[in-house]
Amino acid sequence: MLEEDAKKMAESGATLSNLSTESRSFPPSEEFAAQANATAEWYERGDADRDAFWAEQADRLSWGEKWSEVLDWQPPFAKWFVGGKLNVAYNCVDRHVEAGNGDRVAFHWEGEPGDTRTITYAELQREVSRTANALAELGVGKGDRVAIQLPMIPEAVFSMLACARLGAMHSVVFGGFSPGALKARIEDAEAKLLITSDGQFRRGKPAPMKENTDEAVEGTSIEHVLVVKRTETDVPWTEGRDVWWHEAVDKASDQHTPELFDSEHPLFILYTSGTTGKPKGILHTSGGYLTQVAYTHNAVFDHKPGESVYWCTADIGWVTGHSYIVYGPLANGATSVMYEGTPNTPHEGRHWEIVQKYGVSIYYTAPTLIRTFMKWGAEIPEKFDLSSLKVLGTVGEPINPEAWMWFREKIGAERCPIVDTWWQTETGAMMIAPLPGVTATKPGSAMRPLPGIGATVVDESGTPVGNGEGGYLVLDKPWPAMLRGIWGDEERYKDTYWSRFAEQGYYFAGDGAKYDADGAIWLLGRVDDVMNVSGHRISTTEVESALVSHPTVAEAAVVGASDPTTGQGIVAFVILRGNVAQDEAKGEEAITALRNHVSKEIGPIAKPRQIMVVQELPKTRSGKIMRRLLRDVAENREVGDVSTLADDSVMSLIQSGLKEGKGED
Numbered sequence: 126m127l128e129e130d131a132k133k134m135a136e137s138g139a140t141l142s143n144l145s146t147e148s149r150s151f152p153p154s155e156e157f158a159a160q161a162n163a164t165a166e167w168y169e170r171g172d173a174d175r176d177a178f179w180a181e182q183a184d185r186l187s188w189g190e191k192w193s194e195v196l197d198w199q200p201p202f203a204k205w206f207v208g209g210k211l212n213v214a215y216n217c218v219d220r221h222v223e224a225g226n227g228d229r230v231a232f233h234w235e236g237e238p239g240d241t242r243t244i245t246y247a248e249l250q251r252e253v254s255r256t257a258n259a260l261a262e263l264g265v266g267k268g269d270r271v272a273i274q275l276p277m278i279p280e281a282v283f284s285m286l287a288c289a290r291l292g293a294m295h296s297v298v299f300g301g302f303s304p305g306a307l308k309a310r311i312e313d314a315e316a317k318l319l320i321t322s323d324g325q326f327r328r329g330k331p332a333p334m335k336e337n338t339d340e341a342v343e344g345t346s347i348e349h350v351l352v353v354k355r356t357e358t359d360v361p362w363t364e365g366r367d368v369w370w371h372e373a374v375d376k377a378s379d380q381h382t383p384e385l386f387d388s389e390h391p392l393f394i395l396y397t398s399g400t401t402g403k404p405k406g407i408l409h410t411s412g413g414y415l416t417q418v419a420y421t422h423n424a425v426f427d428h429k430p431g432e433s434v435y436w437c438t439a440d441i442g443w444v445t446g447h448s449y450i451v452y453g454p455l456a457n458g459a460t461s462v463m464y465e466g467t468p469n470t471p472h473e474g475r476h477w478e479i480v481q482k483y484g485v486s487i488y489y490t491a492p493t494l495i496r497t498f499m500k501w502g503a504e505i506p507e508k509f510d511l512s513s514l515k516v517l518g519t520v521g522e523p524i525n526p527e528a529w530m531w532f533r534e535k536i537g538a539e540r541c542p543i544v545d546t547w548w549q550t551e552t553g554a555m556m557i558a559p560l561p562g563v564t565a566t567k568p569g570s571a572m573r574p575l576p577g578i579g580a581t582v583v584d585e586s587g588t589p590v591g592n593g594e595g596g597y598l599v600l601d602k603p604w605p606a607m608l609r610g611i612w613g614d615e616e617r618y619k620d621t622y623w624s625r626f627a628e629q630g631y632y633f634a635g636d637g638a639k640y641d642a643d644g645a646i647w648l649l650g651r652v653d654d655v656m657n658v659s660g661h662r663i664s665t666t667e668v669e670s671a672l673v674s675h676p677t678v679a680e681a682a683v684v685g686a687s688d689p690t691t692g693q694g695i696v697a698f699v700i701l702r703g704n705v706a707q708d709e710a711k712g713e714e715a716i717t718a719l720r721n722h723v724s725k726e727i728g729p730i731a732k733p734r735q736i737m738v739v740q741e742l743p744k745t746r747s748g749k750i751m752r753r754l755l756r757d758v759a760e761n762r763e764v765g766d767v768s769t770l771a772d773d774s775v776m777s778l779i780q781s782g783l784k785e786g787k788g789e790d
């Protein structure tokens with residue numbers, strides 16, 4: 126458990142070891158810097174007068190009534206842009222049409238089977254208005270909760286914006302979640318409407334959806350289920366409860382007058398897993414959230430309305446989809462690509478084909494996907510014209526320098542700045558990231574807090590550490606997009622985020638981090654992913670990164686397993702690159718070479734005790750490696766609950782593969 130782990134770290138009095146060093150640094154070209162939206166001076170303005178800086182950012186939005194105060198901070202409760210009134214959907218849609226940009230494309234939507242849809246801002250306005258009218262007809266109004274479980278189709282965006290327009294809160298649940306997970310979220314939020322679809326396309330085939338959602342809504346507060354037809358599959362139907370989208374929405378009026386809501390009016394709940402079994406309903410509100418997502422989308426991606434073609438590859442079911450597919454880009458009048466499917470359907474070049482087709486200039490993705498692309502081979506992107514790309518971004522986990530360099534060279538042609546953006550469901554928007562026209566980026570570092578943001582690395586007593594040292598990442602100033610609480614659980618909100626450094630009033634992010642010699646911030650993963658070997662704290666990320674820097678390794682996951690001598694021993698699971706002779710690379714000599722390689726990269730202390738060659742790693746549906754399961758294997762324990770794995774056959778594959786031979790010496 127996170128809190129317990131943090132306590133453990135505090136008790137041991139140790140700080141995270143700062144073992145790896147990175148000397149490469151890539152400044153933006155003069156040409157890029159000269160045209161960039163954000164300049165170095167923004168940092169100064171953010172420091173000099175934080176409130177004035179954020180007031181300026183809030184001016185990116187259209188306010189029906191101007192706020193009277195930028196921030197009311199009663200720790201840990203914040204109110205931003207106090208007294209201001211706005212409609213979030215109006216800001217994302219209508220105002221662009223009113224400004225004469227109704228013909229601009231909001232979304233180039235690309236379905237997995239190859240069907241497409243082009244949605245202009247004028248069409249988006251009509252669709253959102255129709256959806257809002259249909260939702261109102263189904264009894265949805267201000268303050269109500271609407272659960273949404275949909276594939277990556279335009280109706281997901283229409284639904285979210287329709288809720289925002291009506292002042293209702295959406296709770297989007299990732300399409301791959303089980304009926305049980307959806308039910309728990311519906312119950313916690315007491316949602317009255319569920320929006321879903323008949324089915325969804327996954328890897329070229331229609332998969333059922335409505336059967337699952339029917340199971341989830343049984344016996345809950347759900348009054349109606351609004352069903353989008355996507356796969357044209359037969360579905361079970363409950364008369365009186367179920368309503369077809371194409372009947373309810375298509376017949377509704379495309380005119381709807383948005384109402385103004387308070388700046389602090391709730392916008393959405395998004396559930397995220399904590400260290401306990403029960404997911405936390407992270408609550409976000411309107412004015413501050415929209416301000417920060419619009420600001421960061423503009424500054425960090427160097428977004429140029431009317432010029433840039435932007436693509437965030439996340440799913441709408443995660444916070445990245447909320448902030449950087451829907452709210453940030455739309456507030457900025459962006460033209461986005463939205464893709465329904467998996468990256469290897471029907472072929473492993475699908476993403477690059479889409480980049481080429483739409484002339485994508487900003488591409489925002491996850492390190493895990495970059496490593497997958499590496500595994501598939503650089504000859505795949507080479508076949509496509511990627512010259513439209515200008516800025517590349519990553520999010521979700523620390524990116525290992527090798528993946529960063531591959532992204533830079535093979536996708537960005539050594540021309541595009543890479544922005545490694547650190548943030549969380551709880552922060553709502555980016556917090557630590559380079560400014561692409563300003564920052565000389567280092568492969569693997571998120572660099573420094575954005576202008577207006579306060580983030581520090583502290584030791585167990587809350588004292589900031591110096592350059593070259595590691596500790597806990599904290600956020601030391603309130604920020605506009607911050608979570609306003611955990612739905613229905615104020616105590617858990619205080620305990621989880623604000624009790625660890627209560628004296629200083631810091632937000633505890635749960636991540637380990639370190640400053641390098643130049644003061645750049647390196648994220649080291651969750652504090653519960655940090656190992657303790659002979660009293661030295663070593664991040665799983667650092668060891669993984671070292672392993673992946675070896676020419677034979679495509680992907681690696683590292684866990685700490687209990688060890689009678691050293692406390693914990695490092696156990697690594699590696700996937701070899703497609704082009705290496707597997708039998709040779711699995712052999713004892715090769716494994717020893719790999720262990721020595723890590724020792725050389727980081728230091729003898731980080732040398733894995735054991736390296737196991739596997740075909741796949743256990744990942745959640747959002748792509749995070751489930752170290753808990755690997756720890757079970759490493760400790761020779763019975764493997765625990767695998768229900769949140771994207772592919773639950775992976776664990777048996779790993780175990781049967783390991784029986785064939787262990788790479789230990």
Ligand code: PRX
Nearest residue numbers: 520521522523545546547548549550648651
């Ligand atoms: O551990 C950090 C990691 O992802 C966590 C937040 O996860 P989630 O709420 O699912 O949001 C992910 C998308 C914003 C963080 O506590 N994380 C996220 N971005 C980075 C990262 N770790 C290192 N570098 C990043 N850029």
